[in-house]
Amino acid sequence: MSAVAWTAAGSLAAWLWLLLGQGFFWRTDVRLPPHRDPADGTGRGHWPTVCVVVPARDEAAMLPESLPSLLAQDYPGRAEVFLVDDGSTDGTGELARALGEQHGGLPLTVASPGEPPPGWTGKLWAVRHGIGLARARDPGYLLLTDADIAHGPESLRELVAAAETGGFDLVSQMARLRVRSVWERLVVPAFVYFFAQLYPFRRIGRKGSRTAAAAGGCVLLRADAAERARIPDAIRHAVIDDVALARAVRRSGGHLWLGLAERVDSVRPYPRLADLWRMVARSAYAQLRHQPLLLLGTVAGLALVYLAPPLTLVAGLATGDAPAAAAGALAWLLMTVTYLPMLRYYRQPLWLAPLLPGTAFLYLLMTVDSAVRHYRGRGAAWKGRTYARPDGTAEPAPEQR
Known part of the structure; x- marks a missing residue:
């Protein structure tokens, strides 16, 4: 030949x-595993407390679509949102407070940790500050979600139910990215396809598997698993923080699950090839x-x-x-x-x-x-x-x- x-x-x-x-990897049927409500119809007390941590830097354009969806979560237990303003210059913190007053819903705390010290990425420094505030509420779970992610009203309930039913320490959903422009149609589905090829979702969900990954836009993490894995201190320098987080949880003995989302969507636009190029090339x-x-x-x-x-x-x-x-x-x-x-x-x-x-x-x-x-x-x-x-x-x- x-x-x-x-x-x-x-x-x-x-x-x-x-x-x-x-x-x-090419199959797209890995969705939230079968689950049941922890309360089983017996009352609110069986639902663990959840603290939602949202690191945000210059996200004023995204917050009107994303933050109200978090505040409107239909969660039977106690839940609270902590938005950490990572040195924004576009009024992100002020807008978040105004949206909280306008929409009501879950309690909202807006805080700022200041500039990150050497050795920390800004996002993880903000996450650290948010987790520190959340620990005062003694949560059972932490939901780490980005400021450009919009959640359906039952998203938090379904994430917690899946974690409780399956015994998972980390449940992550890859948000459905925006696909409207010509370049988004060409590049975005391929981005998720390539990611799944590198980190097959089915392998991640198996106990004992060495494959570990998460999608940073939506990560539900047991609070005690976060402490065992020293999150986020153990990954403070990571640029690809979601994969680093999952690996740290896996190393500490945690059980992971990652799949595609049905009611979790990214609202961030990437209308030009240059926007998508920067997204990929930076990491x-x-x-x-x-x-x-x-x-x-x-x-x-x-x-x-x-x-x-x-x-x-x-x-x-x-x-x-x-x-x-x-x-x-x-x-x-x-x-x-x-x-x-x-x-x-x-x-x-x-x-x-x-x-x-x-x-x-x-x-x-x-x-x-x-x-x-x-x-x-x-x-x-x-x-x-x-x-x-x-x-x-x-x-x-x-x-x-």
Whole structure:
């Protein structure tokens, strides 16, 4: 066989393994597990107290859609919301107080911890402050949720019921991201698809599994599990804090669950490619632990798995290499079929599925750009901060120079 045919065969073998051997990552039926109300119809006292911690930095545009949904939670037990203003300059704290007075519902406390000390990301410093305030209420659970996440009215009830029924220490739902613009339609479903490929949800839910991940927008955590895992102090420097949190809970013996959400939605828009590019590039190289060899392996893997099928199909047809064309076509077909469930979940047209190689190429470029930013000293820049590199040094964000 030709080199092109061998490449196509390698890609096809990879897709056969991904189809059957990677925890059926492509299926989208991992939703909240079967659960029952802890009170069992006997009264309010059986529902544990929950404190909701919301770190927020410059989120005034998002709060009118997200915060009222938290305040309006239909939770039978005691629940309270702590919004921690992480040095906002757009009036986030003041707006949160005004929304609390306007909408009522769950009690709301708005606080600010000041600038994070060296070695802490701003979000985790805010989470630490919020958890400290929450501990005075002696909660059974902490709900860590982002300021751009809107929850259905029964979200908190269902999360707690699932944790109590299944004995989970951490229950996380990947919020349904906004998909309206052309670029969102092309990039966002693929983002969740790639995440599930790296962290198959079914494996995360198994006791004893080494796979650990969470979706930072919606994490329900038992308070005693947070203490055992030393959350957030143990992960204070983490840029990808949700995965780091899940790993810390897993290491301390915790039982995890992660799945797709039905009534938890992100309201943050990413209308332009540049917006989505920044979202991915700010943390992609951190996901690879800033290792050049892992970067090279990732680029090669993306090329073999996602780019080789259409390229070898075209090359095979152009040169009359039937084995290359056939293997490339089959690999592309498997890729397309595994992507269809995610497009259905996001209610997107199925004709987008064959375009996944193009989207994967964009992610390849974003990952390389993330490494370039790191070596130029820009690192994980977000909202005016650039976080420390592994050697402990930090650079100011570009807009602060």
